[in-house]
Amino acid sequence: MSTAPTPSETSTITTAVPARLDRLPWSRWHWMVVIGLGTVWILDGLEVTVVGNIAGRLSEEGSGLPISSAQVTGIAAALYVAGACSGALFFGWLTDRFGRKKLFIITLAVYLAATALTAVSFETWWFFLFRFFTGFGIGGEYAAINSAIDELIPSTFRGRVDLIINGSFWLGAIGGSLLSIVALDTDLFAPNVGWRLTFALGVVLGLVILLVRRNVPESPRWLFIHGRGEEADSLVTGIEERIEAEHGRQLPPPDREITIHQRKSIGFLTIARTVFSVYPKRTVLGLSLFVGQAFLYNAITFGFGAILTKFYDVSTSRTGYYFAVIAAGNFLGPLLLGKLFDTLGRRIMITSTYLLSGLLLFGTAYLFDRGSLSAVGLTACWSVVLFFASAGASSAYLTVSEIFPMETRAMAIAFFYTVGTAAGGISGPLLFAKLTETGVVADTVLAFQIGAALMCLAGLVAAVLAVRAERRSLEDIATPLSAASAT
Template identity: 85%
Template structure:
């Protein structure tokens, strides 16, 4: 928890005395002060408070995928087919996430990061709890949509807050690892589904409900931790809360100096901005698409590629195992836990390279490598050369690289557009890219992967691989060298005063 903001040290920036009122011009060193901070307990608090919700998302999506076969069985308490769970319900979850990202993304830029990442988590918790009470297919579908609605808002609010609070030296690796922590939840969801689907422990109509209930309990714990995560000082000084930003950053500096036992170096730059309450949607759209067209193409390419790969193919992995390799439905969780581990290890081990080797090389190479390896997996699968175990091993290698690439999509769109558009940019590119791959994908590939025809599943693999390779080529040409640079250097704030 941060130190008390009372009686801060004299400010290291020079805000005007009227910094509380939007419309005034203020000169501040807040961005430079945040970027030159060493890693500390305060930063760990940010990571834990904001990043843990990705674990919940992974738990949520993986659990539903693994319990699909159980929900479709007689005695589950629902009249629903496996294809409806992995197809319709998955598409509705993603549609809800897209709608939530757009709805809450706009509010996040207008009302602040902290308010919205508390609200979105509350929406998620409520919808998850009501999913556990499902008594008919329509109820299950409705609250899968609303659960996604909350998660979509989380993506916009949290990614913008993370990038604005983490020093530029560490921003790439931290963003990738936090987004990659989704797969820790996926591991938990996979193993949990094995336990919950064991009818010798839980009845068919109870185990899957308790799984959702556990997600609610974990979410409540995260909600308690998240209360201590502060508002973004970058958002504060632009939106007329300059003095609050100064107090917050001063208290953090004092806390870190006490922890490290030495004085911090002075900031090396200042920025002058015109404070304003909000930015109109028209100006946001104009800025993103007219001022940064190449960056817009980059963002869309990265999101569409990773969305097809993950939402359309990996979430049908359980169906592939049961259809082609006769793996019992209660055992698919073991296999998914293995590929989920590969997904998490990718950002964990490769994340630092995005800050050292650089964004362009790492983004393009992770997309291209995962695409080429998936083409090879499709070829082996089509020849009948793979077993359930070796297919899982191939997916582990593919997703080691794909996960780092997919996480970098969120990093990219959250740092290459101006501060005032950040949450909305994340929301827009997530919504468009995910709608293309995450809504149409499950609907298309649910039939392909469950048809029992090898060629259909090979085609599913090849489409995902092709889109990842295409995105990698776009990144090689258009990716921005944002490593170790201040957000304000990468994209000048719209509120910045002219020189």
């Protein structure tokens, strides 16, 4: 029986859409979703790595820009981080209000335009401006894409898919490292051309992703809550028909329904009250996971080049090779461990990856302090640490995208991403740059120990507060605010 709708509501409906989506077997349609939405993380990794690697070339005579290396790695990097934080919050709010599809198209368009305009930079201020807007688009992607992926992927596969997609950032990092070596070779490209080509390639890859992404539908979960129940039902029916034809068998009937008071919009105060008042323990969990991984990563990746050059006399022209090895370890972690988050479970895997990476970094700090490591040995230790840390860090994004009600999902992702990015991109560099650039062994050891301690602390928080979300419907993990049982 429907209730009389208020101005913010349309009607009350009972739907099996979530159960219908969760019971689907893996199919070509799901691959299309993963490729269309998930591959943008590769672009993010490419962007961040390329800018770090071209800093030296941009500051050279003949680059076409009157800019110093410090301005590239300092001001430009800070503006990219500020843009990412701003974009996550702005587009996260719009994603919950206007839908996933509109926003994951718009945010990619912002990224493409900003990257193309960065490639044609003619003045320093222009380069700074469009680094901000590149970050603005990428930050928006995190909220829109993680929301859509979790709402479209069946619960049986959600953990591993989310982890691998977030871990694909490091494929972009590997590509950025190797691409920079080629693009900055003055025997192949002029000094004022090579660095522009690296940004141009990002545009080309983004356009390919946009072509695939156009075929990814709106989230049916978002549709039925926002007064478009018939459209959600029709969309899921089309997906079911495609999958039945592919697998050659009928799908089993859905095993449950949910009754929803449809709404056109959810107020920001309602979202904030839900996250901080209704789910305070989950908020503490999300903050702990994001801050822990942010500081561990900055303890290693922010100063890795300075450590290699100061302590091991590694040429700056060769640090890219070492970084490619570290990045490979980062990608292999989510790839090989992702399935365990769906089988062994979230709590044991989040806790173990955080604690293992923290303890291994403590061990690395001990060996480094004793002088027992060569440049290759230190890189190998970093790779093992980050193999586990990357799976843990990716699970932080998975966690905050599934433990809050659907109406708050994009904003929750945006909030925790912003906190993590700010901690990693602002507080982390300010602290670790001073420690790793002194050339004093004890200072670098301290940097490692701080990152390791915060990662271990986050692991202990997860051991107590992590939510058992494996193979469970999103609506079971956190009841939607619009659900009849929530009112």
